[in-house]
Amino acid sequence: MSQSEWQQVRTYADHLGHRVVLEQYVTPDYEPDPDHIIPIQVYNLVPLDDDHENLRRYLMQSFWDDEVKPLFEIYSYCPPDDFACIEHNRIEIAHRKQLHRSGVENPLPLIPRFIRPGDYSTVGFCVLLRSHSYRLVYVEDSNELAKLGEGPDLLYFNRSFSSTRSYVDEAQRESEDDESLSSEGFELAIQRVTDQIYIGQILMVDIFNGVSPPQDRYALDVDECETPRSDLPSEEQIRDQLGLETSVSGFSLHPEFQVSQDANIVTVTNTPEGKAPDIQYLVHALFLSSIRDTAGLSLLESTAHLFTASMFSHLPANKTLTLKFIIPNSSSLSAICPTQNEVLEILSGKTQEEDRENSFPIGALHNISTGDDQPPTSKRITPQIPDKHIISGQGKFCEVFRLFTVVLDRAKFVSACCCWLVFPGVNFSKVR
Structure with missing residues (x-):
């Protein structure tokens, strides 16, 4: 294939004024079918x-010369x-839909x-390149690619x-069985391509061939x-909303x-001193990120009171909780992981990652049977994805999430869906 046939x-x-290039494989005297014009978003x-x-060749390792090819929007x-990246593309999607609806000439x-592979829901998708490993184009040894840098992230x-939706989209709620929907809705997933020699195969099989049908491909309506x-x-406004929710x-x-305050962290607990709580989480009040100092802590404490009371109402009366509430540095999802690490470091006084996580182990305590002749072992476990569960009879449990936290993205967190369950590195879901 001659690369000269690729054209900008x-x-x-x-929407921010940054340059975007749309690249297409152009064949003389051939007009592609509109159904085959599928731009893959590349960041x-x-x-x-x-x-x-080299970038195109890297991304298209599994495409044959005579096959229909995607477009790349770089x-x-x-x-x-x-x-x-996801926040930017979400806004870009809305921006372009608005341009088409407004009737402007030659819209973007x-x-x-x-x-989405696995559950067949319709989602947005981007490729996020993390390094210059694409410069090697294609080699049969993944280690050679890895030497030049990390593989890309696939963002669904x-x-x-x-933050402007008061309900969980049913199309994003995985079925727990044949009759009921999960109480959680899919929000986003981040998948790192560690074996980079398969990036072309993934894009061809899972993405290019997995585009939505033409009739609802762009969701313009x-x-x-x-x-x-x-x-x-x-x-x-926040204080009024919290008061109304209460x-x-x-x-x-x-x-x-x-209820106590220390180092800008509000702690709510009913756990007796010296005992381990049944449930222990960090909770990020994302909607308070613009409010600091005394006012921010006051609202954070009000949030802690209401959220804990709401959560405890769904639990047996003998359960013990320890919840620590914090305010991230910004309202962006990007602030969650750094804030989480910062708080765990404060709680531990240590900088090693394993020490930070052990200082405030997150999750719920479960008694796990390790064998017929062995007494149950207490183990703290985070919520699992729908097809993973504890098999107590065999002493097995799933630890599929490296880190778990809770995020409140607005003050209206009791009457509307706005509680995020965050699993960095795997996926995000939102509770209705």
Whole structure:
């Protein structure tokens, strides 16, 4: 295949004003079927080479010369991480849909939906390059590629905006059985391609061949919720909303709970001193990120009271909890992991990752049987994905998440869906 047949068919600015290049394989005297014009979104953490020849060859290792080929929409914007990349593409999707609806002349191309492998839901998709390993193009030894840098991340995400959605999209709720839907809705998943020689195969089989059917590919008539406002709610608005949530729900914190503040962390617990709590989590109040100092801590304490009371109402009365509430440094999902690590470091006074995690073990205690003649062993376990569960009879349990935390993305967290269950490195889901 002659690379001269690849052309930059169009350049334009994204919603932030950064340059975007649309590249297409052009064959003389051949007009591709519109159903085959599928642009794959490509972002990068590192600046790309001006010539994208090696990049295209790297991404298309499994495509034959005579096969229909995707388009590549290559962004010059370099997001700081996966979460910022997803946020950018969500807004770009909404921006382009609005351009088409407004009737402007020659609008930017719409961004397609893809079928997520595994559950067949329709999602957004991006490739995020993490290094210059693509410069090697193709080698049969993955270790050679790894020497030049990490493999790309494949980003699958719900295209609607969680912070402006008061419900969990049923299309993103995995069925727990043939009759009922899960109480959690898929939000996003990040998959690192560690064996880079298979990147082309993944893009061909899972992505290019898994695009949504033409009739609903671009979701132009589908309400994917409003783009979040740039101005965050004020202190007064948040305080009023928390007060309304408290009065309408009727939840109040049981007198046995103790509330304390230390190093900008609010702790709520009913666990007797010297005992291990049955349930222990960190909770990020994302909606308070713009409010600091005394006002922020005051609202954080109100949030802690209401969330704990709401959670405890669903548990047996003898369960003990220790919840620590924190305010991330920004309202972006990118702030969650750094804030989590910072808090665990404060709690442990140590910097080694394993020491940080052991200082405040997260999850719920379960008694696991290790054998017929052995007494049960107490083990703290985080929530599992739907097809994973504890098999107590065989003494097995699943530890599929490296880190687990809870995120509240708005003050209306009792009456609307806004509680995130965060599994960095695997996936995110949102509780209705």
